[in-house]
Amino acid sequence: DTGVSQDPRHKITKRGQNVTFRCDPISEHNRLYWYRQTLGQGPEFLTYFQNEAQLEKSRLLSDRFSAERPKGSFSTLEIQRTEQGDSAMYLCASSSAGLFKDTQYFGPGTRLTVL
Amino acid sequence: EDQVTQSPEALRLQEGESSSLNCSYTVSGLRGLFWYRQDPGKGPEFLFTLYSAGEEKEKERLKATLTKKESFLHITAPKPEDSATYLCAVQAVGGSNYKLTFGKGTLLTVNP
Numbered sequence: 001d002t003g004v005s006q007d008p009r010h011k012i013t014k015r016g017q018n019v020t021f022r023c024d025p026i027s028e029h030n031r032l033y034w035y036r037q038t039l040g041q042g043p044e045f046l047t048y049f050q051n052e053a054q055l056e057k058s059r060l061l062s063d064r065f066s067a068e069r070p071k072g073s074f075s076t077l078e079i080q081r082t083e084q085g086d087s088a089m090y091l092c093a094s095s096s097a098g099l100f101k102d103t104q105y106f107g108p109g110t111r112l113t114v115l
Numbered sequence: 116e117d118q119v120t121q122s123p124e125a126l127r128l129q130e131g132e133s134s135s136l137n138c139s140y141t142v143s144g145l146r147g148l149f150w151y152r153q154d155p156g157k158g159p160e161f162l163f164t165l166y167s168a169g170e171e172k173e174k175e176r177l178k179a180t181l182t183k184k185e186s187f188l189h190i191t192a193p194k195p196e197d198s199a200t201y202l203c204a205v206q207a208v209g210g211s212n213y214k215l216t217f218g219k220g221t222l223l224t225v226n227p
Contacts, residue, residue: 004158031213042119042202042217043159056212091158095213102206102213103149106158 004107006092012113013082020078021110025094032075033104034067035091036060043091049075082114117142117207121218128193128225136188136221138203148186149215150179151202159202162188193225 005024013019025032030051035043046065047057051072061067064082069075079086089111093104118141128134140148147166151159163172165181172179176197178189188201200222204215 006158033214035215040219042204042219043215045214045216048212048214056214102147103161103164104213104215105161106151109156109158111156 004092004094004105006107006110008110009108010111012115014115015084016081018078018080019082019112020076021090023075023077023092023107025074025092026105029094029096030072031095031097031102032069033093034075034077035093037089037091037109084114087112087114117205117216119203119205119216119218121203121221123221124219125222126224128223130194130225130227131192133189133191133193135190136201136223138186138188138218139184140186140203140205142205142207142216144208146206146208146213148181149204149206150186150188151204153200153202153220190223195225195227198223198225
């Protein structure tokens with residue numbers, strides 16, 4: 001078990017471009033979360049999947065953001081028409097209900113810089 | 116709305132100087148309280164989960180405790196490698212979302 005992985009680790013883009021990030025959760029984890037973290041702040045919840053179903057989206061997630069988790073495995077987060085305010089660390093976490101009551105394990109994050 | 120407040124924002128200790136970090140929370144019903152460690156440029160690393168008041172967990176030089184309103188992370192005889200940001204988060208009962216609500220963290224620096 002290699003933990004949660006995210007790709008790319010860093011992304012620099014120009015304002016107005018589209019970007020897509022990928023998250024591979026711990027195998028057999030059925031819950032997957034996306035969070036966003038800016039400097040000096042704790043992570044903020046963006047969206048949540050149970051298996052392939054997207055069950056909740058934060059008010060922070062504007063129409064420019066979309067997330068998918070086909071077949072309940074990896075997930076992608078796409079940001080369309082990026083803005084400078086989108087610059088942040090995007091974190092993915094996964095968990096499995098049961099014995100450990102949904103402890104979330106985080107990936108290394110994708111650092112997005114919008115110029 | 117769930118809220119988490121961590122104090123102090125930053126703490127500087129000498130190696131071996133024990134101290135505590137505080138996490139105050141407001142939540143409709145607590146499913147769990149989580150402590151994470153985060154190094155610069157990396158994702159949060161899980162430390163502890165606490166579920167009910169009075170519960171305590173220990174790992175090496177760290178000990179986490181929980182009351183109905185707050186949690187403490189006690190650091191005994193810290194070493195420079197304990198330097199990091201420590202994040203506290205709560206998970207509320209109810210609904211189908213198991214999201215975490217985080218505080219801003221405490222930046223701990225341990226000087227040799």
